[in-house]
Structure formats: C-alpha cells, structure tokens
Amino acid sequence: MAPTTVAAPAESAFAHGAGAQKVINIQPVTRIEGHARIAITLNEAGGVADAQLNIMSLRGFEKFIEGKPAEEVPKIVNRICGICPWMHHTASNKAVDGCFNAVVPPAGRKLRELMQVMAQINDKILHFFFLAAPDFVLGAGADYKVRNVLGIVAAAPELATQVVKMRQAGQMMIEKFAGKVIHPIVVVPGGFAKPMREDERQEMLAGTKEQLEFAKFCIEFAKQNIFYKLDRATLGLGEIKTGFLGTVSPDDGSLTLFDGILRLMKPDGSHQEFTYAQYADFLGEHVEDWSYCKFPYAKTWGEGFDMNLAHPKGIYRVNTLARLNVCDKIGTPLAQAELEEFRSRFGRPAQSTMLYHWARLIELVYACERVIELLEDPEITDPHVRNEVTPQAGRGVGCVEAPRGTLLHDYCTDDNGLISRANLIVGTTHNVAPMNMSIRAAAESVIAKGVVTEEALNKVEMAVRCYDP
C-alpha cells in the first residue's frame, strides 16, 4: 500500500537520521467534537521532547460566505459546529445586525438569549455524561470498549436513561418551538422569526424547571462521586498557568453567556475590558506550520506568543473555567452558591485544567436558572419580535459565549448588503495553544523511560477533553 499522509508524524524528519526520535500518535483524538491528532515526540531517554495537537482540516467558512446576502449567513455559519449551532447562529445575527444598523426589539432579544442559553443546557449534559464522564466513572485505564457512554449505559442504566431522557427533552423543547434544533433558522437579522405564545411559555417553563432539578442532581452527583475524590495527580493533569478571556455584564461584572463586555485576565488576576468591535486590538492570531487551525493570543500584553510551559507568552484560555475566573459573581442564587464553594477551594483565577468539568456543571445550573428568569419575564411573549432590516454597507462584530468559549463573528457588507469580508474567532480556537500546552504537561507527567501505555495516552486525551474541543 502506498505511504499515507495521515501517518506522517512517524515518518517525519523526527523519525529518521541523526537525532532520530520516536513519535507516538494518538489518532484520532476521540470523545471530542472535532478532528485532531496528538503527536508526542520522545527523546533519547524515552521522555517527552515535544507534543503537538494537529488540527487536520480547514473548511474555509470565512472565505466562502463572501458574496452571500448577509441575512442568509446566520443559516450557513451554524454549520461550523453541529453541537453548538445556536452559538454561531446568534453571534452571526448580531454581526449582521451591526452591518445593517438594525435595532432588535426587546422580545426578539430575549428570545435569542433564551434559545442560546437553552442550547447550552443540552450541550453541557452531552459533554459531561457522553464524552467526559466515562474516564471518571469507569476509570482512565478501563478497556476502551467499555470506557464510553455505552459502558455507562451498561454500568449505570438508571442514570444513563435519565441523562438520555433529560437531554432529549431539552432538545425537543427547543425543536418544538424553534422548528429546528440542529442548525437553527429562527433567529433573523433584526430579531426573531416568530413570537412565543403563552401556552408555549408555560410548557417551556415547566420543562426547564425539571431541567434545573436535574442540574442540581448532576452537580451533587459529580461532586460526591468525582470532584471531591480527585487525587492530586488527576487534579494536576494538564495543569498550566495562563490568562483567561470571557464575557461579563458591563453593569456588575457578573457572568453572562449572551451579551456583555469582554474581560481579558492576566495570570495574576488583573484584567482589561474591551468591546466586541475592539477585539483585533487586544487579540492576535499566530500560525504554526503543523496545524491548519490558528493560535489566538493576547496581543495587548505585548509579550508575543510562546507555548513554553515554564514561561508562556500571550497565552489565555476560554470556556467554562475562564468564564468563572473572569466574572465577579453569578446573578442567579444556586449557581452563585456553587461559585462561592468553588472559589473557596481553588481561588481566583483557578488554573487546574480538570476544573473545567466542575465549572461546566456550575454553568449548567446557571443556564437553567437563567432560562427560568427569561421565561418568567412577561415581555418575552410580546408579539413584536423583529424590526425590518435594510441591506446596506456596514460592519458588525457579533459575539456570544459558546459552551467552548468566546465566539466572535466580524463581517463587512457592501452596498447591496452582501458579505465583502468575514473574520471569525471560534471558541475552541482560543484554546488551541492552551490545549497544546496541557497535552505537553500531561504527557510529561505520565510518560517516562519510553514506557507508553494505553492508560497513559488516555490521560493525555483527558487533558484535551477538559476543553471540550
């Protein structure tokens, strides 16, 4: 058979000739939502010389939406991610609103946030139980054939059935109202395509109250069975020291997933704030030869870009842990109580990579509470949900907090309201440099003297799974 390019790391310059080194491939990285390979290079002593996360593909959304009528783009870019299409759909609509100088009526804005936060609930259940939990519930070293959600179904059928039912109910609740739950179409420039009826509000409220009860069960279950029992080695797996980026309310610095101001925190806890439109003044993107995906960094710190574990430069993280680190508080009571416990144990900013999972479940509680708040607001059933928009030349930067991090869509339109230029920074992309560092850190902690076990390699992947890429 002809040599394959997919196996290239083992055949690269590292593997042959003077100074030859062995490369361990973890391919594909599994129980994540994307496509990647981990390549760990060993030195002569069998220790870790280097570790890379190779992002293997490039689809080119920024290029191929050029020329599209801007009002159609929120229905195209949702295909960037089938797990978080609502995030792209809402961020894109905000960007088009900016291009068209649109004003969204209050009910339209509230319905947008409702959908965006509801989608986070299902996403967090999916990630924790289907993708991450098998490593903790069944063990990092369990046979790969059972170390998965099917193994959880077999080992804990009642729990698994409840998880599947709750996630399914959440998905169907969105679908019933919004038509489509995967790759939504109901958010439109200028607002929302349909108002919410009172009977729909009542039904959704009842469903979300059940979800909140389930969320409370989830975080208690996870604390008692997983988080409180984490040993020092697991808690330190893939730990690195970085800054953090997330969105907070401009009024009181509280956590917000839908709309606010960006806060960029240094590792020492000091921070700067900036609006969406200012993002390119504060953030840059670095390119490496070995990944199609770019590496965002904090340009504003003026120190450049370096993934050195001891002396990183410009590295910040996004996603759940980042949001809980940058926010001053959470505006809903149960999630705030959880945040207080979390901070009393780990301080601020907390750096342990494994804590992403804990932070994710705190956000699950917040998301349920926030959805109930929105549904209890009488204005949400106001029939005026959209203002007419006028295609025109302009620029708009739309942003939301996706489950996987700060999501930026930056568009320009021409006189006909067609996209003339688009620039995106997607949640997981911010975490590409940190993931590389966490892989390196994890690999160094579990590989020595050339001994490479399946369990050790799964622990390296566990460091990646924290970021839910």
Place this chain on the structure above:
Amino acid sequence: MAVKVASEWLNSCSGCEVAILNLGETLLAVLPQLEFVHIPVLMDHKYFGQTGEGDPHHIDIPQAVVGIISGGVRNQEHVEVAEAMRKSCDVIIALGTCATHGGIPALINQWPNADLFERYYRGSESTDAHADPTGKVLPACLDRSYALDEKIKVDIYLPGCPPHPDWIGEAIVALLEGRAPQLPTKSVCDTCPTIREGKGKLKHLHRFTKNAHYDPAKPVSEMHCLFEQGLQCMGSVTRAGCAGKNGQAPQCITARVPCQGCYGPVRQNGNQLLDYLNALASNQIDFTSLTDKTTLLEFSGGHGLLRAKAGRQ
C-alpha cells in the same frame, strides 16, 4: 447476534452525530442489537493501534456490517479513512447532505485553495501573516470538497442537514430487519401544509428582511405559502424528510422561515439550481430578482456543480 456498526465523520460539523443521539430513547431501545466497533465521537478505538504501535500505512477499522459516514471529502486523510471504511464495511450509509451532495462545505469549491489560504493566513485582520501551514504532519487539501460517492461507492443515501432522527432510526431498524429502508422521495412542498393560492400574481422574489405575513396564534396550516409571499423558499426543489415520520410541517416552515434546501435535490442526481430556475421561468417570475444564484446550490455544490469562478487565481 448484535449487528456490528462502524461510524466515521470526515469534513463535517458533528450535527449528524448529534442527530443520531437525538434518537434518544429509540437509540437506547435498539442499542442491545448493535455493537459499535468504531465511532470516534463516542469511543476510543484508534486508527493505528491503541498506543499508536500499529502499521502506520494501514488505518485499522474493524470489520462491520454497517458503516455510517458523515461529511464530505476535503483532504487526503478523509480519502484514506473513507477507503478504509469501504473495505471494512458491507453497507456504507452516506449520512447527511455533506456526504450525499457536498453540503455547505462545498461552497468553498467556488474558490481555489490558494485564495482560501491567502485570506486565512495572510489577509485576516487579526492574524500575524505567515506562510501556509504545509508541515508534513498535515494531510494535504484536495482541489475541492467532494461528496462521498465521488470517492467511494455508497449504498444508502440519507440526506438532511442534519437528517431527521426518524430516518436514521428507519435505516438502522431496516438493516436489522434485513430490508431496504423506506425513505422520503417527495419534495418538501409535498409535505407542507401552508395554503397555496396559485403563483400567478407573483412576479419578483424579495429578500428575507422582514418576517413573513402570518397570524402567530394560528397553526402553520393557516399560513399563506412562503414562496407565494415572494420569499426564496426552496421547498419545491428539495427532498422532503425534515418533518420526520409524523411531523406537522417542514422544520423551517414551523419556524415561519422559508425552506433553505438542506436535504438537497428531490432526486439524488437532481440539480436544485436548474430546477429552481425552471420553476421561476414556468411561473413567469423574474429570475434576476434572485440575490445570489449560488445560494440555490448551498447544499448541493458537490459533484462538480459549484466551480471556481473565472478570474480567481
């Protein structure tokens, strides 16, 4: 004995896999009859042995009766994974419109790769300009994005972006029962309950800059057809299915939004652009009122239908 299933995703978004999970309790019910041997989104089976110790020239996909593949084919790795799946699986299901018709990612076929790389690595306002990543560790991009059957033989086509879980369930159950799955063959319009009054009065299409005219208190079945309201609804040239087996209306229509065309053409080998222009012409609707004709191939630009425009590098 359980039926062995292998699943892969190529140039994809994972929406098809979420649609599989959205089978919910139906999936739990059929799970005892299925044995997943390879499914990267859920299971840690690796291509080259569990510690990467295997033959680096041979992608190991365990033998399976059913192989489910989502996503189109965009780079050399996708080609190799698709070929390995074909070798290991008796029946290949192309899951989702990217696999069946190219899907949204085939929109890139209007530009050569050089234009994409130039924009992405050197023309972006937030990026430190850099040469294209050409490291040996990266699989080379193909010249364009392909539908799955342009690279390997496909046995069952399950379009949709994503396919409705009902049809995924039907395909799985049919295979368990040893029969051909019963999949939709009509158009979205054939499954749409909105009121049609005749297209005679409509001369121009307009952009979706304001909401359709309807009474939100009344069901979709009492709403005037969105195409007849002058919106670019793709229902007449798009395969039905999004409403599922028992749905009341197509999904976009439920949201009071025109059909986007996401199931691809009504017939597997159809052409949504030509069919739509024909429909406009036969109803004396001004085709120049379409803002962007390539939008008609938004989901079905594979199979060479969308090509790089003249003047691009």
